[in-house]
Amino acid sequence: MSALASTLLYLLALDGVAMAMLAWGEVTPLGLAGWAVALGVALGLGERAGLELASIEAKRRDKVAVFLGAIHVSVLVLGLVLAAGSLTPKLLRFLTHVLSGYALLVLLLVRLTPHPRAAVGHFLALIALACLKGGSLAALASSSALALTGLLVGLDHHIQLLAAHRLDDRPHSARAFWRAALLVLPVALTVGVAVNHIAPDEVVEEVAVEEEEGYVPLDEKEKRELDMRALRVLVLTGVFGAVAVYVVGRWIVRSKRGEPVAIETPEPLKGAVERIRPEGRESRRLPEYRGSRGRVVRAYLNLLRGAERAGFPRRPSETPDEFAVALAEPREPLEGATETFVHARYGAAAVGDEDVARAEAGADAVLAHLARNPRRRQVVRDADDARPDGTKPA
Amino acid sequence: MDTESPWRGFLTAMAVLAALLGFASGSVALVGFAVGWGVVSGLAFLTSRRRLQGLEVRRRLPASAFEDDLLTVDLLIENHATRPARFVVVNDVFGAGLADRQSVLEAGPLPELHRRILSYRAFVARQWGLYTVGPLSVGGYDPLGLFFARKEILKLDPFEVFPKAVEIESLSARGGRATVAPHDVTASAAGQSLLFRGVREFRAGDDVRRIHWPATARRGVPMVREYERDLQPLFMVLLDLDRRGRAGVGRKSTLEYLVRVSASLLWTAHRRGDVLALVGESDRPVLVPAGQGEAHLAAGLHELVVARQRGQVPLVEVVERHRDLLSPGSTAALVLGTTEIDLDALTSTIKALQAGAVKPLALVVDALSFTPVDRPPTPVEVARERRGALEERLLSLRVPTTVLDASEAPEDTLRRPDLFDNPERAVS
Numbered sequence: 001m002s003a004l005a006s007t008l009l010y011l012l013a014l015d016g017v018a019m020a021m022l023a024w025g026e027v028t029p030l031g032l033a034g035w036a037v038a039l040g041v042a043l044g045l046g047e048r049a050g051l052e053l054a055s056i057e058a059k060r061r062d063k064v065a066v067f068l069g070a071i072h073v074s075v076l077v078l079g080l081v082l083a084a085g086s087l088t089p090k091l092l093r094f095l096t097h098v099l100s101g102y103a104l105l106v107l108l109l110v111r112l113t114p115h116p117r118a119a120v121g122h123f124l125a126l127i128a129l130a131c132l133k134g135g136s137l138a139a140l141a142s143s144s145a146l147a148l149t150g151l152l153v154g155l156d157h158h159i160q161l162l163a164a165h166r167l168d169d170r171p172h173s174a175r176a177f178w179r180a181a182l183l184v185l186p187v188a189l190t191v192g193v194a195v196n197h198i199a200p201d202e203v204v205e206e207v208a209v210e211e212e213e214g215y216v217p218l219d220e221k222e223k224r225e226l227d228m229r230a231l232r233v234l235v236l237t238g239v240f241g242a243v244a245v246y247v248v249g250r251w252i253v254r255s256k257r258g259e260p261v262a263i264e265t266p267e268p269l270k271g272a273v274e275r276i277r278p279e280g281r282e283s284r285r286l287p288e289y290r291g292s293r294g295r296v297v298r299a300y301l302n303l304l305r306g307a308e309r310a311g312f313p314r315r316p317s318e319t320p321d322e323f324a325v326a327l328a329e330p331r332e333p334l335e336g337a338t339e340t341f342v343h344a345r346y347g348a349a350a351v352g353d354e355d356v357a358r359a360e361a362g363a364d365a366v367l368a369h370l371a372r373n374p375r376r377r378q379v380v381r382d383a384d385d386a387r388p389d390g391t392k393p394a
Numbered sequence: 395m396d397t398e399s400p401w402r403g404f405l406t407a408m409a410v411l412a413a414l415l416g417f418a419s420g421s422v423a424l425v426g427f428a429v430g431w432g433v434v435s436g437l438a439f440l441t442s443r444r445r446l447q448g449l450e451v452r453r454r455l456p457a458s459a460f461e462d463d464l465l466t467v468d469l470l471i472e473n474h475a476t477r478p479a480r481f482v483v484v485n486d487v488f489g490a491g492l493a494d495r496q497s498v499l500e501a502g503p504l505p506e507l508h509r510r511i512l513s514y515r516a517f518v519a520r521q522w523g524l525y526t527v528g529p530l531s532v533g534g535y536d537p538l539g540l541f542f543a544r545k546e547i548l549k550l551d552p553f554e555v556f557p558k559a560v561e562i563e564s565l566s567a568r569g570g571r572a573t574v575a576p577h578d579v580t581a582s583a584a585g586q587s588l589l590f591r592g593v594r595e596f597r598a599g600d601d602v603r604r605i606h607w608p609a610t611a612r613r614g615v616p617m618v619r620e621y622e623r624d625l626q627p628l629f630m631v632l633l634d635l636d637r638r639g640r641a642g643v644g645r646k647s648t649l650e651y652l653v654r655v656s657a658s659l660l661w662t663a664h665r666r667g668d669v670l671a672l673v674g675e676s677d678r679p680v681l682v683p684a685g686q687g688e689a690h691l692a693a694g695l696h697e698l699v700v701a702r703q704r705g706q707v708p709l710v711e712v713v714e715r716h717r718d719l720l721s722p723g724s725t726a727a728l729v730l731g732t733t734e735i736d737l738d739a740l741t742s743t744i745k746a747l748q749a750g751a752v753k754p755l756a757l758v759v760d761a762l763s764f765t766p767v768d769r770p771p772t773p774v775e776v777a778r779e780r781r782g783a784l785e786e787r788l789l790s791l792r793v794p795t796t797v798l799d800a801s802e803a804p805e806d807t808l809r810r811p812d813l814f815d816n817p818e819r820a821v822s
Binding site: 077080081083084085087115117120121124127128131132134138139141142143145146149150153154156157158160161162164165167171172175176179180182183184187188190191192194195198199269270271272273274275276 | 416466468538539
């Protein structure tokens with residue numbers, strides 16, 4: 001599963017660089033292939049460096065990672081704010097090149113922390129630059145970024161979860177991937193289609209600047225100086241801002257830190273899967289009786305149900321004859337229904353249409369009688385039985 | 395694993411930033427990304443809640459264990475839903491362990507209407523006492539791990555940790571012996587001995603060879619002969635819970651020593667197959683009647699775990715009250731909490747026991763060697779003098795005796811093979 005997650009991270013990196021380059025950089029297909037190779041090599045080296053970085057004390061590594069991350073985020077945010085504030089193609093191109101180059105360094109240090117958040121943030125910044133261009137490319141960028149980020153987050157979660165519980169993640173890779181894909185891909189697709197539908201045109205059109213050969217304008221030097229000044233301001237503000245963010249963040253985290261909670265996640269001893277048998281809940285389904293025999297049985301059972309509804313339930317220990325004696329009225333139809341039922345249920349002799357008619361007529365007559373003259377039967381309970389409210393009788 | 399996702403806050407912040415930048419720059423794609431992430435988060439939240447439906451979990455574990463034991467706790471995860479369950483996380487709190495929480499994962503798939511038993515091993519790391527296990531919770535993440543939904547089962551199971559008992563080797567040469575014909579002490583008084591007791595009506599299960607034919611002929615119903623039960627020697631621990639013996643705190647306290655010594659005595663007697671009993675007087679009487687078996691031992695250990703030194707009756711008086719329970723050949727293990735005893739009263743009690751063919755032995759916790767809690771410290775010379783006097787008196791009565799003080803751990807002392815072979819101590 002880790003290999004799959006690394007592949008997704010690589011695809012996200014490539015997506016970010018390619019989209020930003022296609023939007024603002026002047027890049028050829030060969031150039032893109034070069035970026036793809038460079039990013040792959042950087043990620044490979046980064047994965048390998050992860051083993052070396054793992055030997056550094058975790059606390060120290062976290063401190064360094066948090067500090068670098070704070071600088072990183074501050075520079076990215078400042079750059080993006082600057083880019084969104086003045087949509088100058090030149091500035092955007094400049095940012096695209098800087099951030100794309102910086103992406104290689106980010107991939108080299110990707111395993112400095114357990115979660116590659118800084119790397120994902122960096123690639124999303126490149127995607128944001130591409131989104132500023134507008135049009136179909138921006139729709140594709142936002143849609144693909146959402147999909148890849150979601151998949152990566154889902155896989156990373158499953159890796160951490162299974163590793164924390166000391167379970168092998170290989171049997172669960174496909175399941176984890178498809179679970180994340182089912183949640184994310186429809187949304188990503190919808191976002192892409194909707195964005196493309198709402199804003200199909202590009203926001204920023206690059207104005208072609210005609211340059212005369214052999215003539216260098218006097219203000220070009222000043223412009224370069226301005227660019228350099230802007231870069232210096234960007235970097236310095238980013239660094240100082242990052243230090244401030246780091247200090248404030250650390251203070252907040254420290255002030256909120258409670259007692260560390262020790263959690264044990266032992267490898268569970270796994271028992272076999274067994275079927276749940278509902279306790280105390282017997283099946284209400286009746287055995288199936290076919291043909292005439294079945295009709296007689298069903299007629300008698302209807303009689304019992306009707307009697308129960310009318311307030312005269314059969315006691316579990318009562319035989320059909322005992323029940324008939326207890327109910328007593330109307331005598332003839334009741335005896336007829338009972339007798340045919342006993343023959344049909346327990347007898348070996350064939351059951352004819354006459355028997356069916358007798359049973360059904362008898363049952364109908366008894367129910368009609370009970371409807372006219374409802375009877376109440378006292379329910380007898382054992383002395384040890386609890387009452388419905390949970391108390392025991394005195 | 396922490397239940398809070400490291401990605402949720404980060405990506406939500408990124409989405410908010412994207413939305414702001416999108417509004418500022420008029421980029422629909424950035425706003426679309428932010429909205430898309432919001433939708434994904436919402437769906438993830440709903441999915442995590444939905445996964446809890448139909449999941450039940452129960453716990454199965456023994457009611458007690460000894461200190462340092464490793465025990466297995468079974469968690470029964472049941473899926474009553476109509477679809478298979480995957481990646482179910484069950485958290486349990488085992489109070490007697492060091493970790494605050496035990497977390498196990500059922501990766502699944504667990505089919506509908508099926509249960510899986512997952513077990514975890516827990517180390518009893520806490521000291522003897524009463525603890526709870528629980529609450530238990532079952533939960534699950536959404537597919538992206540952004541949200542964790544849990545259902546708590548607020549059922550707490552009591553769990554008792556017994557003091558770690560050591561087998562007292564030196565006791566094997568002394569003390570009670572196993573009964574000749576072991577049987578359940580809750581049986582009727584009639585036994586297997588040769589002493590005739592009387593006749594009674596035949597009851598189902600009676601041996602037909604015991605039918606008393608003359609009585610049967612006279613009464614017209616089957617009658618059987620009854621015999622007296624065997625005289626059954628037992629091992630009785632008489633525990634001193636007098637509040638005047640209180641000293642020290644925590645693991646270095648007289649109560650701790652008394653409980654550990656008594657637990658080891660009961661354990662050793664149980665291992666030998668003795669009939670054992672426990673008697674003491676705290677603010678409530680502590681009485682475990684004579685009996686055998688693991689359940690009986692557990693009952694005795696439970697009384698020790700909940701015992702407190704709040705009594706006002708000296709041990710000598712407790713022995714006098716319960717002397718009748720000791721049949722000839724029995725052993726009375728006197729576990730004294732202090733050396734400040736009325737020696738004359740003790741002498742007469744021991745002589746009375748010996749007169750009834752009961753073998754006494756004494757294990758004394760020297761309270762004066764512990765840090766005093768409710769009185770000024772006793773001078774070392776005085777403490778030593780009292781200890782010497784007690785040892786001398788007990789040895790003169792030929793009572794196997796050992797005195798434990800705060801400087802040595804009770805387990806180490808009790809393991810010594812020469813625990814009761816100390817005539818030179820009395821001399822010194």
